[in-house]
Amino acid sequence: MAFSSLIVRTRSACKMIDEIDKHLLNDFQRGFPLCSRPYLEVANRLGIDENEVIGRLSRLKDSGHVSRIGAIVKPGSIGASTLAALQVDEDKIEQVASYINARDDVNHNYLREHDYNMWFVLNTSSKAALDRAVQEIEEATGLQVLVLRMLKDFHLDLGFDLKWHS
Amino acid sequence: MALLEQDYLILEALQGGLPLVAEPYKVIADQLGMKEAFVLERLNDLLNNGTLKRFGVIVRHHELGYRCNGMCVWEIPIERIDEIGHAFSQYDFVTLCYERNKRFPDWPYNLFCMIHAKDRAHVLQHVDQLVRENDLADVKRDILFSTRRFKQRGARYNDCRPAHVSLQRAAQ
The missing domain is CATH 3.30.70.3460 (Alpha-Beta Plaits)
Structure with a gap:
């Protein structure tokens, strides 16, 4: 009894995001320091020490709040990519999803409410490789792929304001 | 806005995220046989020339x-x-x-x-x-x-570099 309540408490503690976490999540989505000791620089700005920054970011990564500290590449500047969709029958969704998810050239895959219900992003080395991937998917699933190429990217992506106070 | 051969390798090395250690760029540089200052300079250039939209914490909404x-x-x-x-x-x-x-x-x-x-x-x-x-x-x-998220991760660029670029070559 005591043991299970301890587990519950530990779990809820893991989910807690405090003020410093909020700053780490919100304030460093762009302009991450490009210097030898970037976490020290972050630490100085937040008034904590370097190890704490590293520890907190590790924890936020483990809890899934942070995907990674990394680069967002402008679409189209490396390789070839596209948004694509399939119309999958209800009873085939699991099967088709596991095939799509297992592909190394797919980085996002969502089920959405529409006749075109499976939406994924394909990332390949070249236009030719992209065409080949589409053909492979059509052969493997027996479905026609709706290929929606990006023509123009309007969004600057300055990060996402998490609006903690709203 | 042509990318240097080394840029592909740097972005590839960063795919899993910047290491959470005191000198993360040095770790990446050492892996690639490059100088830390070079890695920092390239990231800076890629941001300035618009190849990268941003570099920082990527949150999961x-x-x-x-x-x-x-x-x-x-x-x-x-x-x-x-x-x-x-x-x-x-x-x-x-x-x-x-x-x-x-x-x-x-x-x-x-x-x-x-x-x-x-x-x-x-x-x-x-x-x-x-x-x-x-x-x-x-x-x-x-x-x-969206009703289900099957997969969400950053794009992988492993196969995106030109065929003649390899880790060995860049390290020379």
């Missing part, structure tokens, strides 16, 4: 309470697409905004924007605001709410 994502698609008259695309990008609830090709007969939509919010009602409110403030009442649109 769903885990942070933005549980609802609606992909809102619009059939915008071609003469208004730049105006509307730029206008949509200014809203902070819009997290992506692309013009894409139409595919007739069944896909008439040419503008896509992704809206992340706490729930469906908020997404709908945001869409209403876009319609109202941009005079889009007569424009055909649809919202595709």
